[in-house]
Amino acid sequence: MHRRAAALAVPLAAITLAVSSCGSIPEEWRTPAFLRMNGDQLDPRLPTVTGEVGEEPEVAFPESDPPDEEISGIVSAGSGEDELVRADDLVVANVVQYQWTGPGEGELAEGMSSYETGAPDLIRMEQMPEQISEVLVNQPVGSRAVYVMPPLTEDEQAQAEAAGQAAPAGASVLVIDLVNSFNKGSVVPGEQSTDGGDGLPVVTQEGHSEPTIEFPEDAEAPEDLEVVPLIEGTGDEVEEGEQVIVQYTGVRWEADDNGEHPSFDSTWSRGGDPFDTTIGAGAVIEGWDEGIVGQPVGSRLLLSVPADMAYGATEEETMGAPAGPLVFVVDVLGSYKNPPPAEEEGGAAPEEGAEEEADPAEGGE
Numbered sequence: 592m593h594r595r596a597a598a599l600a601v602p603l604a605a606i607t608l609a610v611s612s613c614g615s616i617p618e619e620w621r622t623p624a625f626l627r628m629n630g631d632q633l634d635p636r637l638p639t640v641t642g643e644v645g646e647e648p649e650v651a652f653p654e655s656d657p658p659d660e661e662i663s664g665i666v667s668a669g670s671g672e673d674e675l676v677r678a679d680d681l682v683v684a685n686v687v688q689y690q691w692t693g694p695g696e697g698e699l700a701e702g703m704s705s706y707e708t709g710a711p712d713l714i715r716m717e718q719m720p721e722q723i724s725e726v727l728v729n730q731p732v733g734s735r736a737v738y739v740m741p742p743l744t745e746d747e748q749a750q751a752e753a754a755g756q757a758a759p760a761g762a763s764v765l766v767i768d769l770v771n772s773f774n775k776g777s778v779v780p781g782e783q784s785t786d787g788g789d790g791l792p793v794v795t796q797e798g799h800s801e802p803t804i805e806f807p808e809d810a811e812a813p814e815d816l817e818v819v820p821l822i823e824g825t826g827d828e829v830e831e832g833e834q835v836i837v838q839y840t841g842v843r844w845e846a847d848d849n850g851e852h853p854s855f856d857s858t859w860s861r862g863g864d865p866f867d868t869t870i871g872a873g874a875v876i877e878g879w880d881e882g883i884v885g886q887p888v889g890s891r892l893l894l895s896v897p898a899d900m901a902y903g904a905t906e907e908e909t910m911g912a913p914a915g916p917l918v919f920v921v922d923v924l925g926s927y928k929n930p931p932p933a934e935e936e937g938g939a940a941p942e943e944g945a946e947e948e949a950d951p952a953e954g955g956e
Contacts, residue, residue: 633664637737638691638764640666644735647706648766650689652697657762662739663726669733669769676772678728681836681865682714683771683927691739692761700759710930711770713834713867723767732772738765771925773836776863779889779922783821787893794821794893794920801859802920804842806852812844812916817895818882821920824889829926831871831884836925838865844895844916855913865924876901878917888926894919 636658639651644667676682688703705711716724726736740763743751748758776799787794790810796802829835840857847853858866868874871884878896886892895918898904902912 633666634662637662637664637739638689638697640735640737640766644669644733644768645685645770647704648687648735648768650697650764650766652691652695654695656694657691657742658739659741661722661741663722664737665726665730666735666737666766669731671731671733674732674772675729676716676727676732676769677774678716678724679775679864680716681773681867682716682727682769683711683773683836683925684714685711685768685770687766689764689766690759690761691764697761697764700763705930708928708930710834710928712930713836713927723765727767727769730769732769734769736765736767736769738767739763740765773865773924775865777865777922777924778838779822779824779891779924781822781889783891784823785819785821787819787821791817791819791893791895792918796891796920799863801854801857802840804840804852804918804920806844806846812897813895814897816878816881816897816900817893818886819893819895820886820890821893822889822891824887824923826888827926829870829884829886829888829923832929833870833926834867834929835870835883835923836865836867836927837883838863838922838924839919841913841917841919843913844918852918869929870926879919879921883921883923886923888923890923892919892921892923894921 636653636655638653640648641651642648685705686703687706688700689697690700691697716728723738726738727734730736742760742762743758751758778796778799783794783796788807790807790813792807793805794802795805838858840854840859842852842854844852854860858864871880873880876896878894878900881900882892882894882896896916898915898917901917902909902914904915906914908914
């Protein structure tokens, strides 16, 4: 996940630690405790999870010891049959972790509720352990899943403590609410009300294809940032510091030796896999921070970014990034509150982006 190593340390650590012991569980013990057809009942050994999806759940623990095998199930299925989660989606989810400590006893794990922070997790399904993802795949957005992971063995507790992690007491219980899902090739809905022009490039895009960006002859790049909504979104305005999910293509204003303006970077070159980043906080170039903050979710934006709001005017300044003024076409698919930074334990938290893939849209000194 881009730009979220530090911010997601707490919720993703919950998932990772909860399933870390499952590699030692025999395959025949991995029990999907539900049948997807005909509304068959959940395994009675699962905790009872109630409440509306979209609100923090209420969990009642059975009057028995936690099972020594992994069980899971769909508590309630969403209604959106046209919004089924795919195995390679970027999913937005609220995640809550509990500890089942004994018969009828359990509690919310401290700091392990995205409902408390108001900031859902961005989960790339391809990066999730199979025992998490397989329950969610083919479920509609709006569904709620529950997982029970057996208590850690003594060896696993020792391993966790050696790694500086607090070993949870009892079994771990995860509740995951599917808020939204973005698949490869996702674009904003609606038709373009303008294609740009008037001295700026002309943008055409058919369906879920990469946009075509045509430059006017002999036109000069604007000196200031230009933001043109090609499709005006109807969602909430993007706020500074939020995590945005976008599709984008970037090209240089200056043509190459063949008179072309080839893309220097694009999510489409990576199979249309949506990109997520923090906006308005220096995680990306200034042209993105100023151009995207304040725009409604669901917008398609044409951004003409001057060199001083991108990477610089010359190759010497850019350190491998494209020099000069740039043009981006950005689909703003979603925007969500960012989780608070993980608390420091025994040292400073990782710097933002420290363990993430570099991306040409990233900011820099």
